[in-house]
Amino acid sequence: MKLDNVMPQIFDQKGDFRSNSRKMVSALSQSLAILLLAGALAVTVNLWRPASVPFHYQRAQKIQPASAMGEDVWISVEEAAPLFARKKAFFIDARPSSLYRQEHISGALSLTVESFQTSFEKMKGKIPPEAMIIVYCDGRASERSSALAGELLLRGYGNVRVLERGWDLWLAQELPIEAGDNPSLAEAGRSS
Amino acid sequence: MEVFGAARKPAPGKGRGLGKWLSFGARLFLGLVFVYASIDKILHPAAFAETVYNYQILPNLLINVTAIVLPWLEFLIGSLLILGLWMPGAVFTCNALLLLFFATVLFNMARGLDIDCGCFTASTDPSSGGHMLWYLFRDGFFLLLGLNLFYVTFFPSRSGVAAMQA
Numbered sequence: 501m502k503l504d505n506v507m508p509q510i511f512d513q514k515g516d517f518r519s520n521s522r523k524m525v526s527a528l529s530q531s532l533a534i535l536l537l538a539g540a541l542a543v544t545v546n547l548w549r550p551a552s553v554p555f556h557y558q559r560a561q562k563i564q565p566a567s568a569m570g571e572d573v574w575i576s577v578e579e580a581a582p583l584f585a586r587k588k589a590f591f592i593d594a595r596p597s598s599l600y601r602q603e604h605i606s607g608a609l610s611l612t613v614e615s616f617q618t619s620f621e622k623m624k625g626k627i628p629p630e631a632m633i634i635v636y637c638d639g640r641a642s643e644r645s646s647a648l649a650g651e652l653l654l655r656g657y658g659n660v661r662v663l664e665r666g667w668d669l670w671l672a673q674e675l676p677i678e679a680g681d682n683p684s685l686a687e688a689g690r691s692s
Numbered sequence: 693m694e695v696f697g698a699a700r701k702p703a704p705g706k707g708r709g710l711g712k713w714l715s716f717g718a719r720l721f722l723g724l725v726f727v728y729a730s731i732d733k734i735l736h737p738a739a740f741a742e743t744v745y746n747y748q749i750l751p752n753l754l755i756n757v758t759a760i761v762l763p764w765l766e767f768l769i770g771s772l773l774i775l776g777l778w779m780p781g782a783v784f785t786c787n788a789l790l791l792l793f794f795a796t797v798l799f800n801m802a803r804g805l806d807i808d809c810g811c812f813t814a815s816t817d818p819s820s821g822g823h824m825l826w827y828l829f830r831d832g833f834f835l836l837l838g839l840n841l842f843y844v845t846f847f848p849s850r851s852g853v854a855a856m857q858a
Contacts, residue, residue, distance in 0.1 A: 523780050523846055530781020531788075534772070538765035546737065546760050553737045557745065557755035614739035617756075 553617060573649060575661035577669040580634055584675070589632040594644040595667065605636065605667075606676040613647045620655065632659045636666025715844045718837040719773050722786060725834065726770025729812050733763035747796060748805065765789070773841075783845045787838045794831040797824060 546552050583589040584605070591608035593600045600610040611619050627633065633652060637644035642662055649660045663670070671677070733740040741759035744750060750758060769789065772782035793811070801824045811827070 520846055527780035527784040527846075530778045531785045534768055534778070534781050534785050535765065538768050539761050541768070542761040542764040545734075545764075553741065553756055553760060555756055555760070557741060557752040614736070614742050617738040617741065 557617075573660065573662055574664050575634060576664050577666075577673055577675070580661075580663055581673070581675055583632065583634070589634045589661075590627055592633055592635045592648065593667075594635050594637040594648040599638075601679070601681055603677050603679050605670055606678045608636075611648060613644060613651065616648070616651055620651075624655070627657075629656050630659060631657070632661065633657055634661045634663050636663035636670070638667040642666065711844075715840060718840050719776070722834065722837055722841065723770045723773030723775075726766045726773065726786070728770075730763040730767035730770065732812065733759070734767065737763070747800065749796065749799070779845050783838070783841045787835075787842050790831065790835045790838045794828070794835050797827045797831055800824070801828065 580589070584591065591605045593604045593608045593610050594612055595604075596612060597610050597615070600608075604610070609623065611623060633649075635645040635649045635652070636642075637648075642664070645662045645666060649662050652660045737756075737759050740763065741756050744755050744759050744762075765785070766789070769782050769786050772778050773786060811831075
């Protein structure tokens with residue numbers, strides 16, 4: 501093998517090595533810059549936006565299913581309807597907000613587990629801790645309303661009920677419903 | 693702006709043009725995927741925090757910080773990939789994230805958790821499930837594209853595809 505044929509390969513490999521080392525240093529420094537830039541953007545936007553998220557996650561423990569809260573957490577539509585008529589309870593719709601906008605129990609507020617962190621702060625000043633709150637969603641398992649009821653119980657609301665097969669039975673009994681966006685909390689307030 | 697690989701011209705060949713276009717396509721595709729995936733999460737950080745919580749991997753202290761910063765990181769990486777800027781850094785962090793996502797899905801599958809991945813939307817559906825294999829396949833495909841970009845960016849002379857902008 502001639503030396504002329506071998507030498508360029510050796511130089512090539514050295515060149516590759518140098519070039520790749522330079523690229524790795526460049527990659528690491530750029531990665532650090534990207535991370536810092538993303539962090540700065542994220543923090544700035546989060547502080548600036550109206551519904552900013554706290555930096556510390558607020559859920560104290562995992563969501564409890566309604567079954568673990570005891571039997572007295574459930575309320576039937578027959579029991580809830582008179583409370584609704586006499587304005588003795590706050591109704592909270594735990595379904596996704598898109599479904600809420602289509603139709604919901606008249607005067608109900610929209611609050612989902614997903615929006616809980618941002619919406620709860622607005623809500624807690626308007627609903628006294630001793631108020632009766634009836635949470636509903638659709639479906640037999642009432643997963644969303646159970647989860648939300650668990651969150652509210654953890655936050656000190658002691659009088660929370662889950663409406664059994666809430667939305668479906670409310671509709672079936674032709675009780676009052678309305679369409680539209682979330683009413684302001686002041687308007688929606690019902691005396692407890 | 694430096695152009696990596698420009699000094700070392702690869703040997704001419706039929707595959708070079710095709711490889712270049714494939715890498716260009718992978719770069720644009722991954723860039724768009726990252727930007728698209730970030731939008732809903734940037735708009736709804738609180739909902740995304742619930743998704744991060746559902747993964748049951750991070751301590752509470754890091755859940756909201758991750759939910760706030762990660763979408764912006766995805767957005768930045770996606771934008772850089774689309775624009776072809778800071779390629780070594782963008783490709784490196786892109787691969788690091790893809791590897792992390794793939795490992796996270798694999799880890800949760802291994803311990804029997806079946807969750808909504810929340811990869812492209814901030815909100816989770818508690819009733820959804822049974823898609824873990826699909827998530828793994830999809831993330832694996834993205835990772836393959838990312839590794840291709842990595843190879844092309846860091847070994848242009850071997851891959852036969854030159855000139856990724858730095």
